[in-house]
Amino acid sequence: MNERPFDEGGLCLIPSEEGIPRALLPLDLPENYLREARFLKSSGARLKGIWGATSETPSLYAAFLLKEGLVVLSLSLARSTLSFPSLSGLFPAAGRFERTVRDLFGFRPEGLSDLRLQTNHGLWARPPLSDPDNPLASDSPSSPPENYPFVRVSGEGVHEIPVGPVHAGIIEPGHFRFSVVGEKVLRLETRMGYTHKGIASLFHGRSLAEGARLASRISGDSAVACSLVFSQAVEQAAGIAPSEGSRFVRAILLERERIANHLGDLGALGNDAGLGAALSLFSRLRERLHRTSLTVFGHRLLFDTIVPGGVSASLSASAIGHLLGECDDLTREISQLERIYADHGGLQDRFQNTGILLPEVAHLYGVGGVAGRASGQAFDARVDHRGDPTHRFAPALSLDHTGDVAARVRIRFLEIFESLIFTRSLLLHLPEPPLSMALPDAPEPREGCALVEGFRGEVIGWVRLLQGEVLESVHIQDPSPLLWHALEAATPGNLVADFPLINKSFNPSYSGTDL
Amino acid sequence: MWKLLWKILKTGNLTEAQKTDPGCATPSEYRHSAAIRHLDAGSCNGCELELSALENPVVSLGSRGLSFVASPRHADILLVTGPVTCHMREALEITSEAMPSPKRTVAVGDCAKDGGIFRGSYAVLDGLPQVMEVDVFVPGCPPKPEEIVEGLLRAFAEKKQTT
Numbered sequence: 171m172n173e174r175p176f177d178e179g180g181l182c183l184i185p186s187e188e189g190i191p192r193a194l195l196p197l198d199l200p201e202n203y204l205r206e207a208r209f210l211k212s213s214g215a216r217l218k219g220i221w222g223a224t225s226e227t228p229s230l231y232a233a234f235l236l237k238e239g240l241v242v243l244s245l246s247l248a249r250s251t252l253s254f255p256s257l258s259g260l261f262p263a264a265g266r267f268e269r270t271v272r273d274l275f276g277f278r279p280e281g282l283s284d285l286r287l288q289t290n291h292g293l294w295a296r297p298p299l300s301d302p303d304n305p306l307a308s309d310s311p312s313s314p315p316e317n318y319p320f321v322r323v324s325g326e327g328v329h330e331i332p333v334g335p336v337h338a339g340i341i342e343p344g345h346f347r348f349s350v351v352g353e354k355v356l357r358l359e360t361r362m363g364y365t366h367k368g369i370a371s372l373f374h375g376r377s378l379a380e381g382a383r384l385a386s387r388i389s390g391d392s393a394v395a396c397s398l399v400f401s402q403a404v405e406q407a408a409g410i411a412p413s414e415g416s417r418f419v420r421a422i423l424l425e426r427e428r429i430a431n432h433l434g435d436l437g438a439l440g441n442d443a444g445l446g447a448a449l450s451l452f453s454r455l456r457e458r459l460h461r462t463s464l465t466v467f468g469h470r471l472l473f474d475t476i477v478p479g480g481v482s483a484s485l486s487a488s489a490i491g492h493l494l495g496e497c498d499d500l501t502r503e504i505s506q507l508e509r510i511y512a513d514h515g516g517l518q519d520r521f522q523n524t525g526i527l528l529p530e531v532a533h534l535y536g537v538g539g540v541a542g543r544a545s546g547q548a549f550d551a552r553v554d555h556r557g558d559p560t561h562r563f564a565p566a567l568s569l570d571h572t573g574d575v576a577a578r579v580r581i582r583f584l585e586i587f588e589s590l591i592f593t594r595s596l597l598l599h600l601p602e603p604p605l606s607m608a609l610p611d612a613p614e615p616r617e618g619c620a621l622v623e624g625f626r627g628e629v630i631g632w633v634r635l636l637q638g639e640v641l642e643s644v645h646i647q648d649p650s651p652l653l654w655h656a657l658e659a660a661t662p663g664n665l666v667a668d669f670p671l672i673n674k675s676f677n678p679s680y681s682g683t684d685l
Numbered sequence: 686m687w688k689l690l691w692k693i694l695k696t697g698n699l700t701e702a703q704k705t706d707p708g709c710a711t712p713s714e715y716r717h718s719a720a721i722r723h724l725d726a727g728s729c730n731g732c733e734l735e736l737s738a739l740e741n742p743v744v745s746l747g748s749r750g751l752s753f754v755a756s757p758r759h760a761d762i763l764l765v766t767g768p769v770t771c772h773m774r775e776a777l778e779i780t781s782e783a784m785p786s787p788k789r790t791v792a793v794g795d796c797a798k799d800g801g802i803f804r805g806s807y808a809v810l811d812g813l814p815q816v817m818e819v820d821v822f823v824p825g826c827p828p829k830p831e832e833i834v835e836g837l838l839r840a841f842a843e844k845k846q847t848t
Contacts, residue, residue, distance in 0.1 A: 390731025
């Protein structure tokens with residue numbers, strides 16, 4: 171690969187001891203930002219997130235994922251304009267990130283045609299995270315939420331079905347607008363922001379321990395992934411690497427979270443396709459995992475198990491034996507369930523050719539994780555990049571090309587088996603007990619970034635630390651915003667009744683999107 | 686199909702015996718069924734995972750006469766999770782108004798109690814009591830399934846006392 175974006179800035183991707191190689195590239199001029207983004211696009215990079223920060227200078231950050239590693243561009247904005255060039259022409263997923271930055275920080279995306287409110291629903295007079303002294307930031311247009319202009323589809327027999335924010339069932343809130351003719355969906359548009367909790371403002375001024383607690387609660391189902399990416403970013407900023415034992419335990423925790431969520435999704439997918447027994451059979455295994463997590467790690471959903479510098483739990487010999495036994499039982503049970511799914515004509519009939527996400531669309535929107543790998547996107551951060559000692563046992567890449575619900579079901583089964591084998595190897599080769607490391611303090615502000623393969627896909631983390639280990643700004647980017655794009659692309663052409671199945675097969679987090 | 690039937694038969698009944706607590710309605714007192722409408726008012730989805738776990742065969746909420754329903758018009762209990770974000774306030778109030786009386790409100794999780802870890806943010810209203818009257822609180826981050834079941838049964842015990 172051409173090395174331009176990194177050697178010009180005097181930077182190269184730093185191979186890190188834990189996780190994938192990564193680089194932070196500070197830029198001053200908007201034209202440089204645009205040029206680097208163009209170059210990254212031509213190198214096959216996927217956009218993973220854009221966010222803002224107001225430290226001494228208002229800044230914009232954009233994270234890109236290359237085969238080689240993670241690149242985060244940071245652009246300092248001029249106080250007199252607060253404007254930045256939009257990347258929506260290069261990366262179609264950029265628009266919604268940029269609208270959120272505009273809603274929250276008052277920065278102006280230049281060249282973005284869609285300027286509808288995204289995360290701000292018109293309840294705040296000025297962007298809530300904007301600099302109060304800068305009059306430029308305050309003129310945010312606001313409109314009442316009910317007047318949100320969804321894109322209209324016209325034609326004979328076309329009508330709209332509004333769904334949400336409150337859905338039927340135990341689900342998070344968000345709005346879906348279907349344009350349908352008969353039973354067929356012509357267009358789906360999602361509208362999020364209902365669970366916006368102002369996470370960025372809550373991180374500001376917190377200690378590292380409090381920050382890790384908050385990171386666990388960005389999206390409860392990805393508590394391990396979010397707190398791990400937060401901790402890795404802090405560790406990069408502080409220039410330390412956690413002990414080998416900690417890294418093994420972290421990897422085990424991440425796999426437990428993945429297995430539990432995949433089991434939940436597989437059961438719910440069977441249930442949505444009319445096989446109620448599947449939900450019971452899978453949720454029973456999931457309950458077992460949660461109970462073991464409570465006994466061994468102290469929390470059913472593994473909240474607060476990862477802290478900057480290490481982990482909060484260590485494994486006794488009896489706990490290791492318990493976990494190994496569980497791996498064996500799960501492998502046996504899930505193999506039986508996989509056969510049942512594969513042989514069930516009714517299930518396969520609903521799964522196959524439903525909600526197809528084409529590989530080129532997946533690439534265009536930068537979709538990774540289960541959804542990406544079911545559509546031919548051959549990337550898994552655990553497989554491709556680990557300077558880590560755990561890399562010796564790294565799981566094999568699970569890949570499919572059909573991109574339908576059936577493919578996403580197959581990928582989940584494959585990943586569970588790989589995760590179980592990976593966990594087993596980690597448990598058998600667990601080095602010394604994990605030791606938490608103290609973080610060295612430094613007088614000047616420091617930044618760090620990281621990427622973790624969560625159960626949905628790549629979770630990005632970025633932190634800016636001040637003296638005394640106080641957090642100034644933190645951004646944790648769940649892959650869910652990209653999955654909403656994928657869902658919108660995969661749903662048209664399908665029946666309205668198949669939507670719950672398609673939605674479940676992507677399973678994006680609303681809380682992880684709205685932050 | 687035979688594999689599935691065999692698996693179901695072999696798995697058997699996994700539901701655990703109900704624990705009775707002096708504070709909550711015992712199964713013998715508990716003769717009626719109740720319908721729950723869950724509303725996520727900005728939760729991190731940790732509480733939702735535990736609410737889903739209520740329906741697994743081990744906890745088996747349905748065997749205690751409690752079930753989740755889709756419409757607030759069918760519901761006796763409004764179960765709210767999350768710190769109540771500004772953006773969910775309106776939907777929360779409309780849902781509550783759509784429920785027939787008598788109804789009970791249960792706040793599940795530390796966030797629904799007082800905003801929890803999200804307390805003080807510009808985007809949240811610091812808990813359900815800021816918006817409506819709450820009958821039962823179930824603290825925890827997130828509370829365990831058995832604690833949620835106990836809270837739901839307590840909603841009935843307290844109702845018995847007040848009626």
